[in-house]
Each structure stands twice: as C-alpha cells, then as structure tokens.
Amino acid sequence: MSLKTYTFVLHGLRTHLNTLLALFASCVLLCGFSASAAETALADTPQVFRQYKDAVVQIRIMDKRSNNRTALGTGFAVDDAGHVISNFHVISEVVWHPESFRAEAVRANGSVVPLAISGFDVVHDLSLLKLATPLGTHLTLDAGPLDKGTTLYSFGIPLDLDFTIVRGLYNGLLPKSLREQIHFTGAINPGMSGGPTMTEAGRVIGINVATSGNDVGFLVPARYAVALLQQRANAPINSAAQMLKLMDTQLVAEQNALATRLLAAPLTTDTLDHYRTPRDWSDFFRCWSNEEHGEEKRYTSLTMVCGSQSNIFLTEDYETGTVHYSRSYVQGKGLSDLQFAHLYGSQLGVGPRVPDATREDVGNFACNTSFVRQPDGLPLKYIFCLRAHRKLPGLFDAVIMSATLDQTQSGLINRLVLGGVSYDNAVRLGRKFLGAVTWSNH
Structure with missing residues (x-):
C-alpha cells in the first residue's frame, strides 16, 4: 500500500470514528433522558399510593x-x-x-x-x-x-x-x-x-x-x-324489608327500560331453508354459530346462539337480567318420518340455559303449550314457561319456544330466555321474537 493510499484510508477511518463517537454521545444523551423520564413515571406510582x-x-x-x-x-x-x-x-x-x-x-x-x-x-x-x-x-x-x-x-x-x-x-x-x-x-x-x-x-x-x-x-x-x-x-x-323493596324497585325499572328498548329495536331476519328466522335484535347481543352432525351423519343441526353477556348479580347462586335467544335448524338425512319426529321432539326437549337460582330464590317453571298458525299460515308448536321470583314480587324468568310443524324431515326451533321480567313484558317480547318466524316465500 502506498503512503498516499495509507494516508487516505487512515483519514477515512478517523472520520468514521469521529462520526461513531458523535452518534454514541447523542445516544447517551437521548437514552439518559428516556431513562430519566421512565424513572419519573414509575416514581408517580408510589407517590399516588402514599397520597390516597x-x-x-x-x-x-x-x-x-x-x-x-x-x-x-x-x-x-x-x-x-x-x-x-x-x-x-x-x-x-x-x-x-x-x-x-x-x-x-x-x-x-x-x-x-x-x-x-x-x-x-x-x-x-x-x-x-x-x-x-x-x-x-x-x-x-x-x-x-x-x-x-x-x-x-x-x-x-x-x-x-x-x-x-x-x-x-x-x-x-x-x-x-x-x-x-x-x-x-x-x-x-x-x-x-x-x-x-x-x-x-x-x-x-x-x-x-x-x-x-x-x-x-x-x-x-x-x-x-x-x-x-x-x-x-x-x-x-x-331493615331487610326496605332492602328487598329497594332491590325490587330497581329491577322492575331496569327490565321495563330493557323491554322498551328491545320492543323499539328492529329485529332483522335471515333465511334458513324455506324459513325466515330472527337474527339481529340489538347491538349488545353477541352471536355464535355451530353445526352438529348426528350419529352416522343421519341428521344435521345448525345452531345460532345470541346473548347479552351482562347478567345482574344477586348472590353467588342467583342472577337475573339475562337475555339470550337461539335457533336450531334440524334436517334428517335418511331417517324415517317416525325417526325424525322422535329426533325433533328430543331436540325441542333440550332446555336452554336459564338464569342461576336456588329453590329459595325462585319457584318451579310452569309451562303452557299450544298449537298456532302464523299470519302467513306457518304452523307452530308454541311453549311459554314462567317461574316466579319468591322475594321479588312481579318478576319472572321466562322461556319462550316455538317449533315449526310443516315438514316431516326438517324443522326450525327458536328459543328466547328472559331473566327477571314482568309477565306483560315476557308476553310482548315473546310475541315480537316468535312473530319473526315465517315462511321465506311470504
């Protein structure tokens, strides 16, 4: 290497080294500032704790x-x-x-x-x-x-x-x-x-x-x-009586406000086979879907469940304020009409999840079953069940269900569960929900 070349390389190394040193100094200053800011932020926590x-x-x-x-x-x-x-x-x-x-x-x-x-x-x-x-x-x-x-x-x-x-x-x-x-x-x-x-x-x-x-x-x-x-x-x-009266007043007001909100909200539907069925009711419901294939794949069940995810705590074993609904479309594949009827009946007999409560809190469910036709002629089996809250007069848990009866190898089951509602609001909400079940070509 010539002296001229060596001098040029050495000069370049010195320039590079000076640049690195300047960058390092800048980094030290910046990092020092950041560390100091972080320490100040962390120091706020013990100060807040001591003060309050x-x-x-x-x-x-x-x-x-x-x-x-x-x-x-x-x-x-x-x-x-x-x-x-x-x-x-x-x-x-x-x-x-x-x-x-x-x-x-x-x-x-x-x-x-x-x-x-x-x-x-x-x-x-x-x-x-x-x-x-x-x-x-x-x-x-x-x-x-x-x-x-x-x-x-x-x-x-x-x-x-x-x-x-x-x-x-x-x-x-x-x-x-x-x-x-x-x-x-x-x-x-x-x-x-x-x-x-x-x-x-x-x-x-x-x-x-x-x-x-x-x-x-x-x-x-x-x-x-x-x-x-x-x-x-x-x-x-x-007194305990005053406490229960205050609780009852608050829960009655809450369920009235909720019922008013749901009755005013549009209930959109979508199509399953030849049915229209409830889908979206309010933006506070969250929905999940599932598809189940029966033994030897001789039937399928398409299910959607929607819930509010916001129950009201009363005790560790007692809750209210529940609102959720679901639908199940069941279709036979190679079953006889009698076999499908048995399957469909067993699916309808699977009870939905109801609000937690003990026998001290609520009575037994009493159910009424009827057979009705929708305004468009769709035949339904209609089940309306209530159980009363023992210490909160005028409030009930409601389970409202319907099952279509127009097909021998398929059917649609809808369920609505309401926790802590008045009888009148249970009826009104049930009518709106099940009223949305119709034939899709009507």
Missing part, C-alpha cells in the same frame, strides 16, 4: 354467630360524612340476611370500623355504606371523559394480602354492552372488588368490578356512583 391509600378500606363481611369472615372486598370514602362506595356483590349477604351477617371496614392502619348499608344500585353492582367513624379523608368521583391510553391507578386488597396499587390504562367504554362498563388494562384480582381506579390527580373514574384475567379488567363508570350518592346519602336503610 388512607381513603381506601378493606371491607369484611362477618358471620354474626361465629364472628368469622365470609367475604372480602374493597371500598373507598367519598365524603367527610363517612360514606363509602363499594360493589353490591361485596355486601350482598348482608342485604339478603342482615340477621346473620354484618359489615366492617379495615383501615390502612389496621383499625376496624363498623359499616352500615345506606343504599345500593343492584343493576350496576354498586353499594353505598356508612362508616361509624369517618376516615378524615376521601376521594373525589369524576364522571368526565378521558382519552384512551390515560394512565390509571387501581387500589384494592387482592387475595387478602395487603393494600395494593396497580398501574394500568384507560381503554374506554366496552362496545356492544348492555350495561355500561369501562375497559381497564390492568390486573384486578379477587379482593379488589369495589376499590377505586383513579387518575394521578386522585379523581376516581371507575370502581373495580370484574376481571377476565391477563390484565383485562372492568370498572363501573363513576357517574353511577355519583348518582347513588345523591339518591341515598340521606336515606338510610334500616
């Missing part, structure tokens, strides 16, 4: 006879008078059996304070409680909108471990939801129910209510807690 933890309490439901705990949750103070917001499902045992259970709050410092029930919103799973001794601090409810991606902080006592803070993100209201909930990207675990989820400024935008795991959590929007506080702060509940 004293307004949060663990809620314990105690058996009066044994003085043992039967349920745990979280709550938080919302005013200086000692009112606390939590979930209805946290204190439901006290509502149903106040003679057997009581509620108490455990403060962050470990002291225990008795709790009384001031009210609840059973539809949105909220409760309003009253501390015997106010905490001396409280959080502010904020019903205002947030930008998607806003950092939030959730408080609670998961798995009875300790007072805990979880950092996550606001992801807006759940789409296609019958009852409004916020999607929170953060870990909500058992024991955190009823706890506050807030902004860095300490403004509560939602109340922890449920989780699907994998950092998918759900919150009740704070505006429902605001309404509950306004309605019930000066109206304490003193």
Whole structure:
C-alpha cells in the first residue's frame, strides 16, 4: 500500500470514528433522558399510593354467630360524612340476611370500623355504606371523559394480602354492552372488588368490578356512583324489608327500560331453508354459530346462539337480567318420518340455559303449550314457561319456544330466555321474537 493510499484510508477511518463517537454521545444523551423520564413515571406510582391509600378500606363481611369472615372486598370514602362506595356483590349477604351477617371496614392502619348499608344500585353492582367513624379523608368521583391510553391507578386488597396499587390504562367504554362498563388494562384480582381506579390527580373514574384475567379488567363508570350518592346519602336503610323493596324497585325499572328498548329495536331476519328466522335484535347481543352432525351423519343441526353477556348479580347462586335467544335448524338425512319426529321432539326437549337460582330464590317453571298458525299460515308448536321470583314480587324468568310443524324431515326451533321480567313484558317480547318466524316465500 502506498503512503498516499495509507494516508487516505487512515483519514477515512478517523472520520468514521469521529462520526461513531458523535452518534454514541447523542445516544447517551437521548437514552439518559428516556431513562430519566421512565424513572419519573414509575416514581408517580408510589407517590399516588402514599397520597390516597388512607381513603381506601378493606371491607369484611362477618358471620354474626361465629364472628368469622365470609367475604372480602374493597371500598373507598367519598365524603367527610363517612360514606363509602363499594360493589353490591361485596355486601350482598348482608342485604339478603342482615340477621346473620354484618359489615366492617379495615383501615390502612389496621383499625376496624363498623359499616352500615345506606343504599345500593343492584343493576350496576354498586353499594353505598356508612362508616361509624369517618376516615378524615376521601376521594373525589369524576364522571368526565378521558382519552384512551390515560394512565390509571387501581387500589384494592387482592387475595387478602395487603393494600395494593396497580398501574394500568384507560381503554374506554366496552362496545356492544348492555350495561355500561369501562375497559381497564390492568390486573384486578379477587379482593379488589369495589376499590377505586383513579387518575394521578386522585379523581376516581371507575370502581373495580370484574376481571377476565391477563390484565383485562372492568370498572363501573363513576357517574353511577355519583348518582347513588345523591339518591341515598340521606336515606338510610334500616331493615331487610326496605332492602328487598329497594332491590325490587330497581329491577322492575331496569327490565321495563330493557323491554322498551328491545320492543323499539328492529329485529332483522335471515333465511334458513324455506324459513325466515330472527337474527339481529340489538347491538349488545353477541352471536355464535355451530353445526352438529348426528350419529352416522343421519341428521344435521345448525345452531345460532345470541346473548347479552351482562347478567345482574344477586348472590353467588342467583342472577337475573339475562337475555339470550337461539335457533336450531334440524334436517334428517335418511331417517324415517317416525325417526325424525322422535329426533325433533328430543331436540325441542333440550332446555336452554336459564338464569342461576336456588329453590329459595325462585319457584318451579310452569309451562303452557299450544298449537298456532302464523299470519302467513306457518304452523307452530308454541311453549311459554314462567317461574316466579319468591322475594321479588312481579318478576319472572321466562322461556319462550316455538317449533315449526310443516315438514316431516326438517324443522326450525327458536328459543328466547328472559331473566327477571314482568309477565306483560315476557308476553310482548315473546310475541315480537316468535312473530319473526315465517315462511321465506311470504
């Protein structure tokens, strides 16, 4: 290599090295800034925890006879008078059996304070409680909108471990939801129910209510807690009869609103063979389809099931507010008419999933069967079943079914299930749903 060539190469290496050094220096500055920003963001979490933890309490439901705990949750103070917001499902045992259970709050410092029930919103799973001794601090409810991606902080006592803070993100209201909930990207675990989820400024935008795991959590929007506080702060509940009356009033109003909504909504249909059958009723229903082939493929059953996925919690074994519907098109392949009739009858006899309840909660189903013709002449077997809620007068669970009777080797079965509706609303909704079953050429 000549001296001239060597000098040229050396100069090029020096230039390249200087460029790399400049880039490295820039990277150090930038990376240093990013790390510092990240550390600042993480430092916000312990600051939020220290600032607001004293307004949060663990809620314990105690058996009066044994003085043992039967349920745990979280709550938080919302005013200086000692009112606390939590979930209805946290204190439901006290509502149903106040003679057997009581509620108490455990403060962050470990002291225990008795709790009384001031009210609840059973539809949105909220409760309003009253501390015997106010905490001396409280959080502010904020019903205002947030930008998607806003950092939030959730408080609670998961798995009875300790007072805990979880950092996550606001992801807006759940789409296609019958009852409004916020999607929170953060870990909500058992024991955190009823706890506050807030902004860095300490403004509560939602109340922890449920989780699907994998950092998918759900919150009740704070505006429902605001309404509950306004309605019930000066109206304490003193007896089990008052609690049941309040629950019944709320559930009757909710089912009336739901029935009005469904009766006003268009019920679209589609074609199965020579039938028109219900398909889409409202945007809060989610639908799934399935195709089943019978033994030796001698029949097929095409099924679609649509549900609201938003039941109302009453107890661990008792729910209401259910709305779902389904259809099954059954077709024989090589069966005799008698064999198909037996198959079709057995398919109709498969009961749909009804709302969870115990014999203490509801009576037995009573059913009425009739044979009718639709206005276009389509013959149907019509089954209407009701069971009454024992402690909630005027509310029923309804199962309404129809089966077409015009073919010997095929048929269409439709089912509608309603949890906690009045008799009149069950009739009206059943008529609308089954009225959409017609021949496709009419």
